[in-house]
Amino acid sequence: xxxxxxxxxxxxxxxxxxxxxxxxxxxxxxxxxxxxxxxxxxxxxxxxxxxxxxxxxxxxxxxxxxxxxxxxxxxxxxxxxxxxxxxxxxxxxxxxxxxxxxxxxxxxxxxxxxxxxxxxxxxxxxxxxxxxxxxxxxxxxxxxxxxxxxxxxxxxxxxxxxxxxxxxxxxxxxxxxxxxxxxxxxxxxxxxxxxxxxxxxxxxxxxxxxxxxxxxxxxxxxxxxxxxxxxxxxxxxxxxxxxxxxxxxxxxxxxxxxxxxxxxxxxx
Numbered sequence: 001x002x003x004x005x006x007x008x009x010x011x012x013x014x015x016x017x018x019x020x021x022x023x024x025x026x027x028x029x030x031x032x033x034x035x036x037x038x039x040x041x042x043x044x045x046x047x048x049x050x051x052x053x054x055x056x057x058x059x060x061x062x063x064x065x066x067x068x069x070x071x072x073x074x075x076x077x078x079x080x081x082x083x084x085x086x087x088x089x090x091x092x093x094x095x096x097x098x099x100x101x102x103x104x105x106x107x108x109x110x111x112x113x114x115x116x117x118x119x120x121x122x123x124x125x126x127x128x129x130x131x132x133x134x135x136x137x138x139x140x141x142x143x144x145x146x147x148x149x150x151x152x153x154x155x156x157x158x159x160x161x162x163x164x165x166x167x168x169x170x171x172x173x174x175x176x177x178x179x180x181x182x183x184x185x186x187x188x189x190x191x192x193x194x195x196x197x198x199x200x201x202x203x204x205x206x207x208x209x210x211x212x213x214x215x216x217x218x219x220x221x222x223x224x225x226x227x228x229x230x231x232x233x234x235x236x237x238x239x240x241x242x243x244x245x246x247x248x249x250x251x252x253x254x255x256x257x258x259x260x261x262x263x264x265x266x267x268x
Contacts, residue, residue: 005146005168008032008040010225011255014062015150017170018046021133022141023111027054027070028129028148031062034069049073053099053109056080058123058151059087071096079109081116083124103127111141117162119152122198126151130162146170150226153199155209163209169219171209172226173237173252174200180231194231203232203240210241214248222248227255 004020014032018025018041025046030037038048054070056078057063067088070076077099080088085098101107103125106115115130128149134141146168149159163169180191180202193199201209210222224237237252244250 006044007170007223007225007253008037010150010223010253011227011229012062013229013255014065015226016040016066017148018044019131019146020046021111021144023133024052024109025050026109026112026131027051027066029057029063029150030054030066030070031060031064032066034066034072037066037070051076053077053079055114055129056084056088057119057128057148058121058126059084060123060151063151064088067096068092068094077109079114081125081127084127087124115162117158119149119159120154120156120198121151121200122193122196123151128152128159128162130166144168152201153195153197154205155201160209160212163213164216166219168221168223169210169213170223170225171206172201173203173206173224173232174226175228175231176203176233176236179233179236180228183231185230200226200228203237207240207244210244210248210250214244219248222250223253224250225253227253229255 006018008016008018009032015029016032016037017028019028041048071094076097078096079099079101081103082100085100089096101116103116103118111133113132116127119126119128130145130147132145134143136143145166147163147166148170150172175194234252234254241250
């Protein structure tokens with residue numbers, strides 16, 4: 001059985017992805033409106049009505065905007081840690097079907113084994129996810145794994161360890177150092193926040209991480225996501241990562257389109 005992973009949106013304006021294992025259809029972050037999510041899913045032949053669950057990394061609007069509309073499905077489970085759930089719920093009048101987990105815990109949902117771990121970012125309690133599914137020796141559903149790691153200022157040792165041996169890695173390459181420095185729209189304080197240990201990953205930091213992982217635990221697919229529309233561009237990222245492209249399949253998610261270049265289907 002094949003899987004489908006589709007990034008629907010990825011930028012500072014909104015982040016959302018679909019993971020369809022054949023047994024579960026989940027959304028990872030919902031930083032765009034429910035209406036837009038439904039439209040994008042329809043374009044790839046999916047229905048928003050068959051989504052089984054939503055997993056949230058943190059409460060920032062570019063990751064949680066769609067909760068308001070999606071929670072009209074009263075039985076749709078939203079997985080988040082307590083701080084994230086409380087922060088999002090505080091802005092809503094409708095009670096969301098929260099499924100609260102403790103950061104650092106492992107749990108299961110349908111055929112998915114889910115691992116959560118903390119990330120250094122300026123939110124209440126931001127997390128990364130690793131999703132695993134399939135069975136050893138099963139020709140129709142072999143073991144698979146996907147790591148979703150966006151919004152972090154640096155890569156701590158515990159995060160590096162979690163990312164070893166995953167097949168699909170989604171990691172942010174948020175900004176180019178020089179473009180951020182020359183940006184006229186952002187004040188110095190904002191630039192310092194972005195560069196800080198609880199901000200975002202630069203192209204250089206993302207490159208160093210992937211280069212390190214590729215020495216021994218090579219992911220099959222890497223998605224470079226959450227590119228800044230103002231302080232990064234696809235050509236810069238492509239040039240930076242071109243030296244790795246012969247060893248690993250790297251997909252750059254264009255922040256202007258988000259949707260089109262980002263599909264990943266692995267065979268049986």
